[in-house]
Amino acid sequence: MNINLEVEVKKQEASTVLVLSGEIDAYTAPKLKESLLPLTRQPNAEVVVDLEHVNYMDSTGLGVFISALKSTNECGSKLRLIHLQDRVHRLFKITSLDNIITIDTTVRGGN
Amino acid sequence: MEQMKLDLNNYRNLLKEYLLTKNETVLYQAEQLSKMSVQHSISPEEIINVHIEALKDLHPELPQEVTDSLDFLLEAMISYGLALQEFQFLRQKQFELESEISVAARMQETLLSTVHPSVKGLDIGAISVPANQMNGDYYHFVTDKDGSLGIALADVIGKGIPAALAMSMIKYSMDSFPDNQREPSLILENLNRVVERNVDPSMFITMFYGLYNPEDETFSFASAGHEPGFYYHASEDRFEEIHARGLVLGATHNATYQQCIQKINKGDCIILLTDGVTECRVGDRFVEREEVRQVIKDYIHLPAQNAVDKVYKYFERLQEFHLRDDFTLIIIKKEV
């Protein structure tokens, strides 16, 4: 089993897009946190996280997004998640985190 | 610090015998010697040294190149000797840590222990098994004089010691709430404030709280982002998801919780679980909720405790007896 997470940062006009691929779990979550949190600390920044190639995420991953959300509230930046695969999207729905985190559901992630 | 000196005479005799006979028995004895040397922290360079001495005794006419090359070998072994000592030190340290954790785990068990109540008309079964020594899942039963039964089930993000510490916090906050406060939605609202104030921003807890009222045979419940349980309709032999929207504890300070109510009929079951059950992973495959439901269905006719034990055994076997996450399952069956 190859448990890994690739993080790629792309600048796109006003926003920063974080393209993730792999799995987000207790081992890879620190890596995500390291790249995501500093971006959310810039006032007025718009941070987009592309989860199209994330096929597994556990609660540790949700924890990273919760702390990123808290950070956007403190710093006046914005966070948006796009291209969630069904399995990952379900986690946000069960935990009702989709009520407080902006999730773009118009485009679904493929698998 | 050598506890045992390698016996030069013994080594010399063995070596001599081997050089003469090339006998497997002697090699076997050398293997025993090697094991014993490791046990007594005798490093490889010491063995080589004894070897050199023995060889010189047996063959005083050895060419200089041979003895020199053995000195060279001895030098090359020094780091392995250090690694051996380090390994033994780490093993000792690991042993100490493990025993410390097992003391903590026993303490946690005592702290968080809950009595499986006997409530008239209900058959209750519960199992909670940690993936490691300490459990990040927690369930608790509260009974009242009027025969009502409160059920709390919580799952802290992550597992192990940090999760266990957060769990103790939940337990003590709940203990501090007044007895008359039994409304599931209010309990979760209060706990959410406690969690939000006291934990790291990336930490959160999912929780289900239910209250059975024997008076009108209803079950009121609320969920803080917890893995949905199942409701089993005995008359139709049908499962239904127990749904209640609500945000996980600790994400915002002012979350409110929807409270739902369900009438319970004879033979019906309430099945509560944590995501250690549904997020069970077999090799590269995930167990689907459908499969979980099917397994529960296979055992639902059994007495509740038997049923949860059987379901656990099934998933334990499926994951080759190595849980990836803490596993908790509760079944409450209405008997009459």
Next chain:
Amino acid sequence: MDFKPCVTIRKEWDIVGARQLGRKHAKELGFGTVDQARIATAISELARNIYLYARTGTICFEVIDELDKKGLKIVAKDNGPGIRDISQVMQDGYSTSGGLGAGLPGVKRLMDFFEIRSDSEKGTEIEAIKWLR
């Protein structure tokens, strides 16, 4: 017997010189092959620490001849930046696997006595003794 007490460490090559001198003293004192090799390895580690972290320093030797025991003392001294957290560098168990060699805990294991003093102004001084058994 001429006793050259010190080697100056400036370049990696000097590590070899320090080893060689230490081994010579150990041999003359009557240490066996295993202990000679251990002393040489300890010297390597001390000298390499100087070379890597302080750039320059000295490794000095001293024969200890007391009533009941004899031994070789190694003193490694530098004027480098000092070690901020001694307990961290002395933390046992993570050196050989960490790829940095035996490190200071290794020196402590190889020798019978070990003492370290470090100061951000004065640098680091390490004393290590191997007793002749």
